[in-house]
Structure formats: C-alpha cells, structure tokens
Amino acid sequence: MKKFGNVNVNQNYLEPLILEKDFPFELEYKKFIDKDKTTRYKDPDSNSLELYADLATLLADRQLPNGKMLKIKKIKQRKNGDNFYLELCVYIHNKANEYTNFGITSDFISSSTFSAIKANVSATRIKESLKITRSIGGHVVWAIWKLPNNPNKIESINQARGEECGLYDRFDLTLFHLKNWYEEKPCFLKKVFDSNENWLNLFVDFNGFINFFYLNSFVFDDTVQNITGIRNLTCDWNENQILSDGTPCIPKTAKDYIIYMNSNEKAIQERNTKINKFFN
Numbered sequence: 694m695k696k697f698g699n700v701n702v703n704q705n706y707l708e709p710l711i712l713e714k715d716f717p718f719e720l721e722y723k724k725f726i727d728k729d730k731t732t733r734y735k736d737p738d739s740n741s742l743e744l745y746a747d748l749a750t751l752l753a754d755r756q757l758p759n760g761k762m763l764k765i766k767k768i769k770q771r772k773n774g775d776n777f778y779l780e781l782c783v784y785i786h787n788k789a790n791e792y793t794n795f796g797i798t799s800d801f802i803s804s805s806t807f808s809a810i811k812a813n814v815s816a817t818r819i820k821e822s823l824k825i826t827r828s829i830g831g832h833v834v835w836a837i838w839k840l841p842n843n844p845n846k847i848e849s850i851n852q853a854r855g856e857e858c859g860l861y862d863r864f865d866l867t868l869f870h871l872k873n874w875y876e877e878k879p880c881f882l883k884k885v886f887d888s889n890e891n892w893l894n895l896f897v898d899f900n901g902f903i904n905f906f907y908l909n910s911f912v913f914d915d916t917v918q919n920i921t922g923i924r925n926l927t928c929d930w931n932e933n934q935i936l937s938d939g940t941p942c943i944p945k946t947a948k949d950y951i952i953y954m955n956s957n958e959k960a961i962q963e964r965n966t967k968i969n970k971f972f973n
Contacts, residue, residue, distance in 0.1 A: 700972045702965040706737035706744040738799040739778040758901030796838040800851040802864040803957040812950035830965035836892035853885040861943040869917045875899040910963035
C-alpha cells in the first residue's frame with residue numbers, strides 16, 4: 694500500500710485505455726467497453742488502489758469536528774458475488790481510548806456519464822470531462838458499515854442518490870438534502886441519512902462536513918450552489934441560481950448538460966487546488 698504522504702491532484706484514476714482509445718459507450722452496460730468486450734471498464738470507486746491510498750492520505754490522523762481522531766486501519770478488498778471491490782477501514786479514537794470502526798467507500802461526485810450519453814453529449818466531450826473530474830477532487834467517501842453496536846444496516850448514500858430513482862447523481866442536490874438533514878428540515882434522503890447518522894454525526898453539522906472534506910467550492914455563503922443552473926421545479930434554465938429547491942431534475946439536452954459538466958469541472962478543480970494547498 695502506498696505510504697501516506699503527498700497527494701497528486703493531477704492523478705487520474707481511470708485506466709489510461711479508457712481515455713486514450715476510441716472506446717464506444719454502451720447504454721446496456723452503462724460503461725465504456727472495447728468492441729470485443731474483452732477490456733471492460735473498471736470503476737475506480739471499486740477498483741483503484743491508487744485512489745484509495747490517496748483517500749487514506751486525505752483522512753489519516755485528522756481531528757474530526759466532534760473532537761475525535763480519525764485513524765486509518767487498512768485498505769481491504771472484498772467480494773460481492775462475482776465482483777471485487779475495495780474499501781477503506783478506519784477507526785475513530787477518543788481520549789478514553791474507545792474505538793469505533795467504519796468501512797468507507799469512494800463515490801464519484803461529478804456529472805453522470807450515463808445521463809450525459811442520454812443527453813447526446815459526445816464521447817469526446819465526456820472523456821475531456823473525465824480527465825478533469827476523475828482526480829482526487831472528484832471523489833468523496835461514505836460509510837457502508839460500523840462496528841460495534843450497529844443494529845441497523847447502513848444504507849448506501851452512493852446508491853440512493855443515483856439516477857432516476859434518486860437524485861440523478863447530482864452532488865449539489867445531495868448536499869442540499871444533507872444540509873436539510875443536519876438542520877432537521879424535510880429531506881429526500883432522510884431514511885438513508887438516518888441510517889448513516891453515526892458517521893454523519895462525526896462532522897457535527899453541515900459546515901463541519903463541508904470543511905472536513907474540502908467541499909467549499911460547492912457552497913456559497915453557507916448555501917449550496919446549483920451547479921446545473923436548472924430551476925428545479927420547471928427544469929427551465931436560470932444560470933448562477935443558488936439551489937433553493939431539492940426536486941430531482943437533470944439537463945436533457947447536450948447544450949444544457951455541457952453547462953452542467955462545466956460547472957462540475959470548475960468546482961472539482963477548485964477543490965483540487967484546496968487539497969493541493971493542504972497536502973503538498
């Protein structure tokens with residue numbers, strides 16, 4: 694495992710073949726695949742050891758907003774059916790030498806490639822975006838299990854916020870509802886966030902969560918920025934609008950979706966700059 698140290702914010706966690714070759718995108722698989730289907734896309738959130746090593750660097754030996762210390766235990770590979778995935782095992786340590794263990798996994802926070810294809814964005818433009826966003830600044834972590842004393846299963850925030858049944862993978866909407874959850878306001882993902890309360894409460898409040906994960910480029914004056922520009926209730930465009938409504942919605946045309954991609958790229962680049970300042 695890579696030693697904890699500097700983080701290269703220019704590192705891209707996608708396999709080079711995906712970005713360099715003319716791979717088609719197949720909706721059936723929701724991933725880039727070569728013509729013979731022998732080289733399958735590998736999701737960095739599940740498969741990139743380099744990504745998990747860098748996430749460990751971001752988190753190792755840091756004091757949480759609640760005053761406890763976050764410690765790294767190990768990066769572990771697990772199996773789910775025929776598939777393997779990575780997780781980061783961490784523990785929370787307090788002054789009384791009490792420990793709580795969590796398993797956490799990575800989640801990509803930029804625009805959905807699947808939705809981009811549905812909006813007829815070209816593969817070339819999608820790959821240009823991935824070259825920027827599949828960096829460390831394009832990933833956060835969520836808990837997937839807790840020990841000891843976890844009578845209720847932790848539901849996956851990553852899965853709950855995805856595509857049509859969730860929030861279309863929009864990270865601004867995820868933050869909007871997370872802020873509401875911390876402030877005990879109506880929240881689209883309340884059930885899921887409630888099952889994650891042991892993890893989320895480590896950050897005390899929304900500002901604690903934002904500051905700990907260097908997500909300041911996604912907020913403005915304590916308000917979540919609308920990085921799509923959509924006026925959610927009508928899906929009409931209104932650029933630079935502060936997000937004031939949490940109704941799930943996504944750009945439907947290539948022109949509008951590219952505006953959304955541009956905003957994601959800008960926020961992630963700014964986050965990379967902030968991470969680089971602290972860790973290099």
